[in-house]
Amino acid sequence: MNSLGLEAVEKSFPLLLHGALVTIEVTAMALVLGALAGLLGGLARVSPLAPLRGLAAAYVSVIRGTPFIVQLFFVYYAFPQLGLQVPPMVAAVGCLAVYSGAYQTEIVRGAIESIERGQVEAARSLGLSAGQAMRYVVLPQAFLRMLPPLGNEFVALTKNSALVSLVTVQELLLSAQLIISATFQNFAVYLTIGVMYYIITSVVSTGTQLLERRLKVYV
């Protein structure tokens, strides 16, 4: 009996590494854009303006209430019917960011609402505007409380990035499938990319933990 396919992994390793880089690239871009969406969404959720609150609530409700894969296919396959051809990479990063942003919106909102009312009152009593109170008093404290759930969300985002292989973005999973279709070495290749995903998500979660520890000085 042949080995479990280690030589196939060895030979195609550069291809897998390239796939891993694309996964990291897609995830990193979606993470930054998703965090931005989450911050804006979270602020909108606690805004005094009702239409803004409603808009953010609708965003969260629709995005969380439908499968990611449907959203992705909708953008990639349905938009062209409207004459809008979306490049795979753009669809991938955009959909991941919008999807993750909905969850991050709720994380940001929850953290903001968890800051004691007295903090805003003290800030306002010193003449800070509502915006300044948010920026200098509430958000810095809320950020620390966001970090643990954000860490989870970043890990989830990293794993969800495998789904963009379905719109021809040649990231880690699709690279693996291409290698398997040529070598039939399912075991070794899937095991390898499993390990690679685990390394990537470990870096992400360790990173947020370190950041949390560094910011925790005042607690």
Place this chain on the structure above:
Amino acid sequence: MTDDRNGTPIIEARGLRKSFGPHEVLKGVDLSVARGEVLAIIGPSGSGKSTLLRCLNLLEQPTAGEVWFEGTRINNPGVDVNRVRTRMGMVFQLFNLFPHLTVVNNVTLAQEKVLHISRREAEERARALLAKVGLAAKEHAYPNSLSGGQKQRVAIARALALRPAVMLFDEPTSALDPEMVQEVLAAMDELAQEGMTMAVVTHEMGFARRAADRIVFVDEGRIVAEAPPERFFSAPESERVRQFLEKIPT
């Protein structure tokens, strides 16, 4: 009715009403504080005295009535409330220090962000005020490492940093362990002696007696008695005040 030592009052409330939903907490209050006066506001829990104080700097928006400050009606749409609030310091029962900022940065934040004072100047002022309240050594500490009494003294320094014309105190010693009450009251005594205008909601009858120029007694959303401390304690004019004073140590 007003202690008019210096002409017009610096703060005046007229016909103040405040409701939370169906519950009316203030039922038409007239109150004024003269420049340099120390006013103690006392009364049973839930009487509306804290709400009254919080209406003065518009942390609570009055449902009806007028609040005047330094000759301007401030519960008016056109008024820059943030500017007004820099002229009124407030000290809270639960301190409300900013836990993510060091002690010195608690005192510099509003100086820099609201009054646009330079970092250096703001820090200098913060250090002077911290020294004044006996906390010069704590400037780089975070609030959570301080005792309650120390926190409240930092809060006083933070409010004084903007050079307010009036200081509002909302039960500043109610959340403190007994042995820490005195250090906070001492800081307030000193302020009073320096001539700071103060409105103090308090249960500390000793402080009211020695530091206040005038005492108002609030009950069920109304001011039901008002007198200088001597007369207030020795010859209470109202039966309600008599009952209240019988129940608390003075």
